Amino acid sequence: MKSLDARGWTALALILLLVAVPPLARTFDQNFYLLLFTRVVIMTTAAISLNLILGYGGMVSFGHAMYVGIGAYAVGISSFHGLNDGWAQMALAMAVAAVAALAIGAMSLRTKGVYFIMITLAFAQMIYFVAVGLSRYGGDDGLTVKRRSDFGLFGLKDPAVLYYVALAVMLAALWLSWRMVNSRFGLVLRGAKSNDRRMAAIGFATYRYRLAGFVVAGTMCAVAGVLLANFSDFVSPATMHWTRSGDLIVMVVLGGMGSLFGPLFGTVAFLLLEEVLSGITEAWQIIFGPLLLALVLYARGGIDGLLAKRTERGDG
């Protein structure tokens, strides 16, 4: 095995810390941190999925929170109808997300740049308003999830169990994205981002690969949505508001686009900063905004880039 660099050590330390959150929270009687980190871990999965297409594939999808919403509503609606089987809910969430991503991707991936951003945003807004219009399921106000998902061997009622499930999902997503970005498929995605014209010249029609990446990312993100609905015992259109999609992009950019651990770094930093700053002042975004800007301007590779400075090359 290669020796770890600064970013590898940071990631390892962070993951060990994440594993230790529930016992630490219990020891110090700080349940609040368990909840905070549950959210961190769930959103990291969402950010990992976005990083696949945004970071590695160069597809700036401005509607990614939609898939979180799809996953959350899959839980909300099925539990409303008395179906609480977690596996079935998971399968439903992933299937709907995959179909949505396939349809949206098929149309939007024919465009580039700003058009792509606008089209993905437009579709996400459409789905958002569909959710608002679901008056039976609470419409704008959302819908309470009365019973959490039941996975047979385990339920998600115990906060520590939910946390570890979310952490396991996050680690699985991390593993999958690591394998994928270094696979033949992943190299095609990277190539398409780097130089699509050359890709065509050497014989790649990249559209179907980018579409496949888009579908994988959306499907993975829906899993985060399933967990989020269980975590908050509630789903509402706000989950897929366009500002939530913006947050996801910020997490990925902040952490370092197209780096394996970037989404983890970015999500941890984003949610902790949000927590700390909003404790100081209501107008925390006034501090957060410039901070982000500074990082993006001075550290183009995000947090991962800062950590990697000392050690040249060798990502993923």
Added chain:
Amino acid sequence: MAEPLLTIDRLVKRFGGLTATDHLSLEVMPGEVHAVIGPNGAGKTTLIAQIAGELRADAGEIRFAGEDITRLPAPARSHRGLARSFQVTSLFADMTVEDNVALAVQAHDGHSFRFLADARRDARLRDPARAVLARVGLAERGQVRAAALSHGEQRQLEIALALATRPRLLLLDEPMAGMGAEESARMIERLRGIKSQVTIVLVEHDMDAVFALADRITVLVYGRAIATGRPDEIRRNAQVREAYLGDEQAAS
């Protein structure tokens, strides 16, 4: 004589009011190095782009190995055996040299819906990639990022990317662009080595290279082929001298 490998028949490409390719006809025979020369803006790059499938011709026909490919998109033409290099270097700048070439190998090794296996340890990609790098003189540079190569090395990688697809016809758009005399001379030697294995259309301003490598030359002016012939014929052609080779050469 054998069938031409590539036949271009009254090809037309217009950019607004400008006719960049003007009823151009051209035949490339198997095994030859066919140079295309002409002044700046004559339409050489535009022609290459149409043969490679990047630009759609407005009229006319392109036949390759007996098949009409006029409407095929670029990736499909690559799979028929066409490969091009770019006048303005166009690489995967953020990837290593070996990754660059391995990707070109991968494009011709079945589909790429393989999600889990590590492509960087895939001998089916890496071995041919290294072999191609050795052929263009970049064997030692495999692990360097493409962006970190010198200009001359980037030009070598340009050709490596095209060669890695194992083409039947190689379209080279000014392979010596921006090279010093010494580098050019070495590139000529490399191309000499390659020419026995693949048919080449060579666009080049460097006349030493053209006369050293070409079996036949077509002279392009304002999108039209004003002459085609063996190097000695082209050298003697008065119209060509006037239009392209310039007075000093005409006088000498």
